[in-house]
Amino acid sequence: xxxxxxxxxxxxxxxxxxxxxxxxxxxxxxxxxxxxxxxxxxxxxxxxxxxxxxxxxxxxxxxxxxxxxxxxxxxxxxxxxxxxxxxxxxxxxxxxxxxxxxxxxxxxxxxxxxxxxxxxxxxxxxxxxxxxxxxxxxxxxxxxxxxxxxxxxxxxxxxxxxxxxxxxxxxxxxxxxxxxxxxxxxxxxxxxxxxxxxxxxxxxxxxxxxxxxxxxxxxxxxxxxxxxxxxxxxxxxxxxxxxxxxxxxxxxxxxxxxxxxxxxxxxxxxxxxxxxxxxxxxxxxxxxxxxxxxxxxxxxxxxxxxxxxxxxxxxxxxxxxxxxxxxxxxxxxxxxxxxxxxxxxxxxxxxxxxxxxxxxxxxxxxxxxxxxxxxxxxxxxxxxxxxxxxxxxxxxxxxxxxxxxxxxxxxxxxxxxxxxxxxxxxxxxxxxxxxxxxxxxxxxxxxxxxxxxxxxxxxxxx
Amino acid sequence: xxxxxxxxxxxxxxxxxxxxxxxxxxxxxxxxxxxxxxxxxxxxxxxxxxxxxxxxxxxxxxxxxxxxxxxxxxxxxxxxxxxxxxxxxxxxxxxxxxxxxxxxxxxxxxxxxxxxxxxxxxxxxxxxxxxxxxxxxxxxxxxxxxxxxxxxxxxxxxxxxxxxxxxxxxxxxxxxxxxxxxxxxxxxxxxxxxxxxxxxxxxxxxxxxxxxxxxxxxxxxxxxxxxxxxxxxxxxxxxxx
Numbered sequence: 001x002x003x004x005x006x007x008x009x010x011x012x013x014x015x016x017x018x019x020x021x022x023x024x025x026x027x028x029x030x031x032x033x034x035x036x037x038x039x040x041x042x043x044x045x046x047x048x049x050x051x052x053x054x055x056x057x058x059x060x061x062x063x064x065x066x067x068x069x070x071x072x073x074x075x076x077x078x079x080x081x082x083x084x085x086x087x088x089x090x091x092x093x094x095x096x097x098x099x100x101x102x103x104x105x106x107x108x109x110x111x112x113x114x115x116x117x118x119x120x121x122x123x124x125x126x127x128x129x130x131x132x133x134x135x136x137x138x139x140x141x142x143x144x145x146x147x148x149x150x151x152x153x154x155x156x157x158x159x160x161x162x163x164x165x166x167x168x169x170x171x172x173x174x175x176x177x178x179x180x181x182x183x184x185x186x187x188x189x190x191x192x193x194x195x196x197x198x199x200x201x202x203x204x205x206x207x208x209x210x211x212x213x214x215x216x217x218x219x220x221x222x223x224x225x226x227x228x229x230x231x232x233x234x235x236x237x238x239x240x241x242x243x244x245x246x247x248x249x250x251x252x253x254x255x256x257x258x259x260x261x262x263x264x265x266x267x268x269x270x271x272x273x274x275x276x277x278x279x280x281x282x283x284x285x286x287x288x289x290x291x292x293x294x295x296x297x298x299x300x301x302x303x304x305x306x307x308x309x310x311x312x313x314x315x316x317x318x319x320x321x322x323x324x325x326x327x328x329x330x331x332x333x334x335x336x337x338x339x340x341x342x343x344x345x346x347x348x349x350x351x352x353x354x355x356x357x358x359x360x361x362x363x364x365x366x367x368x369x370x371x372x373x374x375x376x377x378x379x380x381x382x383x384x385x386x387x388x389x390x391x392x393x394x395x396x397x398x399x400x401x402x403x404x405x406x407x408x409x410x411x412x413x414x415x416x417x418x419x420x421x422x423x424x425x426x427x428x429x430x431x432x433x434x435x436x437x438x439x440x441x442x443x444x445x446x447x448x449x450x451x452x453x454x455x456x457x458x459x460x461x462x
Numbered sequence: 463x464x465x466x467x468x469x470x471x472x473x474x475x476x477x478x479x480x481x482x483x484x485x486x487x488x489x490x491x492x493x494x495x496x497x498x499x500x501x502x503x504x505x506x507x508x509x510x511x512x513x514x515x516x517x518x519x520x521x522x523x524x525x526x527x528x529x530x531x532x533x534x535x536x537x538x539x540x541x542x543x544x545x546x547x548x549x550x551x552x553x554x555x556x557x558x559x560x561x562x563x564x565x566x567x568x569x570x571x572x573x574x575x576x577x578x579x580x581x582x583x584x585x586x587x588x589x590x591x592x593x594x595x596x597x598x599x600x601x602x603x604x605x606x607x608x609x610x611x612x613x614x615x616x617x618x619x620x621x622x623x624x625x626x627x628x629x630x631x632x633x634x635x636x637x638x639x640x641x642x643x644x645x646x647x648x649x650x651x652x653x654x655x656x657x658x659x660x661x662x663x664x665x666x667x668x669x670x671x672x673x674x675x676x677x678x679x680x681x682x683x684x685x686x687x688x689x690x691x692x693x694x695x696x697x698x699x700x701x702x703x
Contacts, residue, residue, distance in 0.1 A: 036640070036693035039612045042701040044623030044673070086626040117624075117672060140668065142675035175629060176661035435627065 048088040049174065052116035052141075053078045055092065056134070057099040059125040066124050066132060069159055070099070073122065073134065076163035077170065080181045080207070083440070084171060084410065085433045090116055111141045118147070120170060132156045136166050138173065148173050160209055168456070178364075178408030181206065184454045185404075185413060186224045186233055187429055189213065190447040201235060203254075206406065206431075206453070208442040214252075223271040224452045227278045228364070231255050233452065234262065234281065236271040249283075254454075263301070272296065275318050275342075282306075282316040282325060293327055293344070306344035315359045318342070319366060319386065326350070326360040326369050326386070337371060339386065350388030359402060362386070365409030368434065372401045372414075381414045383434060394436030399427075404453045410434060413442070415449040611691050614682050623673035625666065625700060635663055637670040637698040645688050647680035655695075670698040 056070040081087040096110040102121045111119050122136035131153050138148035150169055152162050161182065168179025189202040198217040201224060204210055215221055224235040231254040238247055249262040249271060265285055272283035281296045291312040295304045307313045311331035318325055326339045332349065335356035340347040351357045355375025362369050366386070373380040373393065379400040380393040399417035406412060410433060417427045427447040432439040442448075642651035652674050654667055683691055 036695050037608065037612060037615075037691050038695045038697070039616050040697045040699055041616055041619050041623065041670075042699045043616070043620035044625060044669075044698075044700070045620075046627045047624050049624070049626045112676075140672070142672045143668070172661070174665065175626065176663075176665045177629075 048086060049117050050088045050090050050115055051081065051118045051120065051174075052090045052095060052111055052114065053081075053092075054095060054097070054102055054119070054121040055099045056122040056124050057103060059123050061126050062124075063126065065156060066126060069124055069132070069156075073124070073159060073163045073166075074120070076160060076207075077120070077167045080164065080167035081171060083431075083438060084175075085435060085438050086171070086175055090114055106139055106141075108139075108141050108144050116141050118174065122166075127153055130156050132159065132162075134159075134162050134166070136169075138170055160205065164205070177410060179456070180406035180408050180411065180453075182457055183407060184210075185429065185442070185451050186214070186226065186454065187415075187444070187448050187451040188221060188224065189444065190427065190449060191217075202444070202448075204442070204444070206442075208444065211445065223450050225271045225273050226452045226454050227274045228276050229278045229455055231454065231457070232274075232278070234271045234274070262296075273317050276320050276322045282318060284314040284316060284327070286312075293325065295342070306340070306342075307347075313338075317361045317369075319362045320364050321366065324362075324386070326362055328358050328360060328371075337369070337384075337388070350384065350386070351391070352388065353391055361403050361405060361412075363405050363409035363412075363434075364407055367409065370403035370405065370412055372403065379416075381412075381432070392436070394434070395430065395432055395439060398425075402450050404451050406431075406453045407456050413451045413453055415451060608687075608690055611683060611687065615680060615691070615694060615696075618677055618680050619673055619696065622676040623669065623698065625669045629662065629665065629700075635666045635700050637663075637667045639670055639674070639696045639698065641674060641694050641696065643680065643683070643692060643694065645685050647683050649674055649678060649680070666698070666700055670696075673698075 053074045055074055058066055058070060078089045082089050094114045096113070097107055099121060101107075102119075103123060106119055106121075117140075119139045119141050120136065122134055125133050125135075127133050132155075133151060133153040135151040136148070137146060139145070140147050148169060150166065152165060154162050164182040167181040171177070171179040171181070183206045184203055185206055186201060186203045189200045190197060191200075192198045197220075199221050200217045201214040201221045203212050203214055220238045222236045224233045226233050233252050233254065235250055235252065236247060237250060248264045251260045251262055252258070253260075262281075265283070272281035274281060279298055281298060283294055283296065284291050285294050290310045291314060292308060293306040293313050293316045295306055296302065297304075306316075306325070307327075307329075309331065311329050313327055313329040313331075316325050316327040323342055324339050325342055326337060328335055329338050330336075331338075335358060336349055337351040337357045337360050338347055338349050350369075351371075353373070353375075355373050358372045358374070360369050360371045368383045369386055371382050371384070373382050379397055381395040381400050381403050382391060382393040384391040395414065395416070397416040398419060400414060401416075403412050403414045411431055412434070413429055413431045415427055415429050417425050420426050427449050429442045429444060429448045429451045430439055431442060638655040640651075640653045640655055641649050644650050652671060654671065657667070658664070
């Protein structure tokens, strides 16, 4: 792939030179008028940015723990940044300036030798009440100026959170995009065999750390979904009533632990999704043999039907501006993706490829719709533009499903079942970026499915 | 058995940790500005140039959106004009996908669904032939002409200009920069002619500045033509390949 890319660039580079030649008559003329030489630069290289992340140094009283953190925090930041695909970490063995020496202004020449474009380092100090304070600076090595300076304090045992917040700040400063490191993933953890499946809701940091179970496994929990702007999830669970199993939708506030039952919805098989403002839920309900998309106002709990007809319309998902909804329908035969306005108007089919399409999810950046596709006996996770063009399959599997976007729309998560041997399968959560090149498994204790990526936490600014 | 109180959710189980940002000093003012006061000789120029930038379409020399290049019409292709460095110009063509607008990094994208379309070898041969003709015809009048200077400058910048893959759509992300050069080719002044608070633009702007800071000095510019390249206006256009 790389070769193609570079030859492409060199082609356009040469093409631009060709045009320079064509237009040079004009250019020469303009020079006679005293105008300086004008050149369009259209080539360059697209490559991960080489960054140096030094080990941190300490200030004041220290202990063993803080000493370890001088390596662990920069390592975690480096890990986050490299996994985004934007950055390349330069080997620390090549750093000429020691962490202690960086406390004053860095010696930029030493960092230019290894072609570090950006240099990050920090100082950790001990604070009362088991707290630590971490000051981080980021420098533009070639421009010789500071790009970021931030000091954070937290309980020492929660140091990972600081590393994630710093990663977000660095990422946002260097890419202009929303960071996604200080986030979590809620998912359904599964144990037991086919007959006695125990499904528990679990939560972990986006890198798999700080794993916790949220439910005890006595109820069947399915398809958690995050609110796009609050630490709030909806999920779907079966309530066992005298009249039989009843599917209900719950709202769970993560910061307070408050649970609210939203209602019983017969014929619902997936949890609803939030609108971008978090005020509405869009869902599909089966009634009288057909399944249609409905919109619920969370305050009034009023339901409004958006699609009509005898077809099965499922998996609705809002565009980030809240104006459009993408969903999946069998109205023209096979299962395909459609978009419509948030009032159910201007319906348009967007998927035309072979196979059937399901679970579309609109990227928070707005530029892609992720979906699951089933074709030729295999499942794929794919991306397409909201107008249906540029379809691209980025991951595949015996069973691969349930894409969910990280804030910023740069990476997404999904789950995949793979066969361990003849009898057993394992299901795991994976993270992949939109280029499709950096897939990795998130380590979970048990089988894991239905991931839902949280929005970013609010950080208190003092 | 009723599950109304859904099983044992505990709020403290989440261990929500608050973080305080004590200070958040972003963007320390630029310490070492490379810009020096304009020397008298460029003052007369200044008035003429600035108003016309950066949206001076007719004068831009390269393409903005090279999206669907029809491969069956080998009219546009690289011309190997610079004899001194013919190895640079590789006569291969990109696979074109005219169906949709490409990303900056589309050619790094993985796609399990289809193979990249290939050019057939005949087209390539033909292109090479046309190239060769172009080269010879151009070579005959090759001297250190302004377009050759422009090429030398562009090539050296391109070798130093890097930007990360998968950045947000790069429409309107062209960064106009004016540089002043010493007679030995050293860049003595870098001035970004268009600033914006758009975080993505800032990323592109910094990439352009970094390319020049990294390059520092141009090689091979003819001293006898110094007046023609003493001041150069560059437009860094992150072309979507």
